[in-house]
Amino acid sequence: MAVYLDHAATTPMLPEAITAYTAALTIVGNPSSIHSQGQNAKRLLEEAREQVAASLGAEPIEVILTSGGTESINLAIKGLFWERNTAEVSRPRILVPRGEHHATVDVVEWLETFEHAVIDWLPVDADGRIVLSELSARLGPDVALVTLLIANNEVGTLQPVAEVAALAAGHGVPVHADAVSAYGHVPIDFRASGLAALSVSAHKIGGPLGIGALLVARTATLVPLIHGGGQQRQLRSGTQDAPAAIAFGVAARHPQPSLVRLRDRVIAGVQRMVPTAVLRGDAVNRLDNNAHFTFPGCQGDSLLFLLDSAGISVSTGSACQAGVSQPSHVLLAMGLSEDVARGALRITVGHTTTDADVDAFLAALPAAVARAQRAGFADRRVGE
Amino acid sequence: MKVLAAMSGGVDSAVAAARAVEAGHEVVGVHLALSRMPGTLRTGSRGCCTIEDSMDAQRAANIIGIPYYVWDFSERFKLDVVDDFIAEYTAGRTPNPCMRCNERIKFAALLEKALDLGFDAVATGHYATILTDADGNRELHRAAAWAKDQSYVLGVLTAQQLAHSMFPLGATPSKAEVRAEAAARGFSVANKPDSHDICFIPDGDTRGWLAERVGAERGVIRDLDGAVVGTHEGAHAFTIGQRKGLSLGVPGADGRPRFVLEVKPSSNEVVVGPREALDLAEIAGSRFSWAGLAPEDASIPIDCEVQIRAHADPVAAIAVVRRHATEDRLELVIRPTVPLNGVSTGQTAVVYVGTRVLGQCTIDRTVSAVEVSA
Numbered sequence: 001m002a003v004y005l006d007h008a009a010t011t012p013m014l015p016e017a018i019t020a021y022t023a024a025l026t027i028v029g030n031p032s033s034i035h036s037q038g039q040n041a042k043r044l045l046e047e048a049r050e051q052v053a054a055s056l057g058a059e060p061i062e063v064i065l066t067s068g069g070t071e072s073i074n075l076a077i078k079g080l081f082w083e084r085n086t087a088e089v090s091r092p093r094i095l096v097p098r099g100e101h102h103a104t105v106d107v108v109e110w111l112e113t114f115e116h117a118v119i120d121w122l123p124v125d126a127d128g129r130i131v132l133s134e135l136s137a138r139l140g141p142d143v144a145l146v147t148l149l150i151a152n153n154e155v156g157t158l159q160p161v162a163e164v165a166a167l168a169a170g171h172g173v174p175v176h177a178d179a180v181s182a183y184g185h186v187p188i189d190f191r192a193s194g195l196a197a198l199s200v201s202a203h204k205i206g207g208p209l210g211i212g213a214l215l216v217a218r219t220a221t222l223v224p225l226i227h228g229g230g231q232q233r234q235l236r237s238g239t240q241d242a243p244a245a246i247a248f249g250v251a252a253r254h255p256q257p258s259l260v261r262l263r264d265r266v267i268a269g270v271q272r273m274v275p276t277a278v279l280r281g282d283a284v285n286r287l288d289n290n291a292h293f294t295f296p297g298c299q300g301d302s303l304l305f306l307l308d309s310a311g312i313s314v315s316t317g318s319a320c321q322a323g324v325s326q327p328s329h330v331l332l333a334m335g336l337s338e339d340v341a342r343g344a345l346r347i348t349v350g351h352t353t354t355d356a357d358v359d360a361f362l363a364a365l366p367a368a369v370a371r372a373q374r375a376g377f378a379d380r381r382v383g384e
Numbered sequence: 385m386k387v388l389a390a391m392s393g394g395v396d397s398a399v400a401a402a403r404a405v406e407a408g409h410e411v412v413g414v415h416l417a418l419s420r421m422p423g424t425l426r427t428g429s430r431g432c433c434t435i436e437d438s439m440d441a442q443r444a445a446n447i448i449g450i451p452y453y454v455w456d457f458s459e460r461f462k463l464d465v466v467d468d469f470i471a472e473y474t475a476g477r478t479p480n481p482c483m484r485c486n487e488r489i490k491f492a493a494l495l496e497k498a499l500d501l502g503f504d505a506v507a508t509g510h511y512a513t514i515l516t517d518a519d520g521n522r523e524l525h526r527a528a529a530w531a532k533d534q535s536y537v538l539g540v541l542t543a544q545q546l547a548h549s550m551f552p553l554g555a556t557p558s559k560a561e562v563r564a565e566a567a568a569r570g571f572s573v574a575n576k577p578d579s580h581d582i583c584f585i586p587d588g589d590t591r592g593w594l595a596e597r598v599g600a601e602r603g604v605i606r607d608l609d610g611a612v613v614g615t616h617e618g619a620h621a622f623t624i625g626q627r628k629g630l631s632l633g634v635p636g637a638d639g640r641p642r643f644v645l646e647v648k649p650s651s652n653e654v655v656v657g658p659r660e661a662l663d664l665a666e667i668a669g670s671r672f673s674w675a676g677l678a679p680e681d682a683s684i685p686i687d688c689e690v691q692i693r694a695h696a697d698p699v700a701a702i703a704v705v706r707r708h709a710t711e712d713r714l715e716l717v718i719r720p721t722v723p724l725n726g727v728s729t730g731q732t733a734v735v736y737v738g739t740r741v742l743g744q745c746t747i748d749r750t751v752s753a754v755e756v757s758a
Contacts, residue, residue, distance in 0.1 A: 301456070305501065306501060308451065309502075375497050375500035
């Protein structure tokens, strides 16, 4: 039986969500139809929206259902950028910390290439946390928006989102928060947050793949990406997926257990088994499911391969292209060298994780590290 | 055995991996990411480097039912193969990048990493055969499918490398049979075109690719007497033995076709002359290796055949190792029984005894078969 310790990538669907999902697939009726069957579908959809809203301290009208985190982030950043740049007003700058998820990095770079945006990359400290004084110094009337993660998806560091929102509010600049990795792990009160928009995804909390949400504050406006039937405040046209929303709603109202104990077992165990391993990200202010280490002299993908061979699923944490792990831009932004960054491994626990899973991982780790150190960097250096 | 199957995304390596599984080995599929720009889809029949190839390899691994990973060797590939290719051309030599890739990447960096990670062998879809002699020594031989034989590009492998290599297609009589087997196994790549040319030059335009990287300056073309007979747009674009594309305005004195005899990158000059001036009586190289057990006494001349290109016909020859005439180093000297022509330094000469690959050298010295005045 494989040991799954990659819950940050996706976590298994909750049995309750599966039951609700499959039952909902028999529903007849488009939520936008006027007849009774359409109204029934609409009722179930809106109940789900209320559950998602409640889990985030938002109002139902603020919940725009999307296809997932990436679409939400695209809508938030592009939509806010276009809204803030009109024929009359030019606000080209986007403030964004280094080490954001690619769903953000690639969007702002696209805006830079095609829409004349100016990206102001904000430095992060050695734990990956935004440097607030830098943000403060760069806010101004020509800033379209600020966007940042609530918690870094690789190293788990929590960002001071409330401080960021307060600083931005002083300049009337809207803030988008990417809460995809934080949802279910950190309390989120959208109403109190001062954020203009916030992105989440259902499959990170035990809901289905293919659905997420962008919270858009009542007071915020943005330009839609998708045009059509005008559903969801005209911000996201298209027939709404009631069954997926219903399953999302079930996951949203399901209590999320604290994972701190299991996470700390992983962290302490790694440090005991492999004393040279270095914990990355903030040791205290971090996601309750995230343990992230670099292993000196190892390639993370060798470790991943060896652990996978031993039946244990973990991640190098960084984005990959065609299956190729790149040295993490997050770790590079935190000041690590490429060689150190290549030795990264992210272990994330979740609602199905048991102590036996942690034991199996810790038992397999020392041999994998020893072997990966032997393989070293043979594939990169010119030898002989 | 634990076997790493190198899977390019092509039909050969997919069938090779499947056969390794059926032979009872514990097999893991690995695709090598070699390009620094993996975000390109296949536009022709490329051998590596594209997302589509990686997906094809993964689909084959899925069908075989083996784990599959992508390993990034792009940095080393750039240094050892691509940069080497440019440097060799810049120096007026004609390198074989596939051979360099086998020597430095597939059966070196990849094999080392595989052994370090607990594998016993690397299997590839090359058409070649490994035989074991009575004493357990491994020998590299030509494939049964003579038309597809790739033993030439594997000639650089040493005994140590052969000991950990596996070529499951070696005994197959034809490529058609491999394609039929792939189709029967349900591989989507059964009819995928063969890869040709150089994988890192996507459109096959080697001249254009080189010109972009090393620059191209107009220079002169001279004949054997030193007279200027034409101009060119960059000496690196020429290879020895080339006849086409010279665009010489003036016909040769005897009216016969002229061939590139020499490329001089330092002076950006190309020398042309009659075909017979290409004929070589001897080729030699100091960088040589034995594919398996070395001859007991290599200073005794060996009757053999020599092959100087992947798809050239072998030529009967005598090979011997002896001390260089003026320098303190050994070289493998090969004397063909009939003159070889169209050979450049930088090319690899592979020496066969029957079907067996005895060894190889990178040619660094040639001796003309005729008196020439250049």
